[in-house]
Amino acid sequence: MNLFFYGVLREGVGDWPFLEGLGIGAPATVEGALFAIRDPRGWYPALVLTQARYATAVHGTLHEASGVDIAAIDAFEGPDYARKAVAVDGWDGFGETQAQAYLWTGDLPEDAEPIPHGDFVRWLEETGHPAFAG
Numbered sequence: 001m002n003l004f005f006y007g008v009l010r011e012g013v014g015d016w017p018f019l020e021g022l023g024i025g026a027p028a029t030v031e032g033a034l035f036a037i038r039d040p041r042g043w044y045p046a047l048v049l050t051q052a053r054y055a056t057a058v059h060g061t062l063h064e065a066s067g068v069d070i071a072a073i074d075a076f077e078g079p080d081y082a083r084k085a086v087a088v089d090g091w092d093g094f095g096e097t098q099a100q101a102y103l104w105t106g107d108l109p110e111d112a113e114p115i116p117h118g119d120f121v122r123w124l125e126e127t128g129h130p131a132f133a134g
Contacts, residue, residue, distance in 0.1 A: 001070070002099035004030055004088050006060030007045035007120045008132045009073075016134075018072035025061030028088045030101060034058045035112040036123060042132035045120040046104035046112065049086070056118040062088055062099055076134075077102045 003022075008014050011025055033054035035046045047058055074083060081102040088099040115123045124131055 001065050002088070002097070003063050003065040003068075003073075004028060004060050004086060004099040004101040005063065006030070006034065006047055006058050006101070008042075010061055010121060013121060013124075013131050014133065016076070018069060018076060021067030023064030023067070025063045027059070028062040028090045028099075029057040029059055029118070030086050030088055031055060032058050032086075032118075034115040034118050034120060035104075035108055036115055036120065036129070037109060037112055039132055041134065042130040043124065044132040045115070046080075046108060047101060048104050048108070054114045054116065056116060057089075059119040059122075060101075062097075065100075073102075080104060080106050 005025070009016060009019065030047065032047050032049045033056065035048065036043050037046050077083070082105045083100050084103050085098050086101045087096040089096050
């Protein structure tokens with residue numbers, strides 16, 4: 001199974017023990033809309049595939065994930081996300097492939113900030129906001 005991470009689970013953003021055994025990531029993109037959500041413990045992103053107004057290439061990493069505990073990642077993501085198959089592009093230079101990604105399922109908070117360039121890590125650097133720390 002392949003997993004596409006676009007936020008706080010990307011390499012270099014946080015130290016998450018439940019990702020032990022995850023394969024090395026490769027840059028990839030998914031078409032969608034990306035928003036930043038404020039939390040008292042830091043910011044985290046929400047990927048929505050149906051927000052045409054904000055649609056862009058959402059940047060992340062694609063990982064081979066057969067060595068991780070998927071149930072632990074599902075639990076970390078919580079009830080506002082659902083793991084779904086998405087078309088991922090760019091990771092191997094041969095076009096789209098399928099991967100699982102955690103998509104936002106509920107209504108976005110009123111103060112959710114769109115990330116027009118689609119890169120949560122870059123947005124954190126630009127704004128100086130801290131990433132969600134669990």
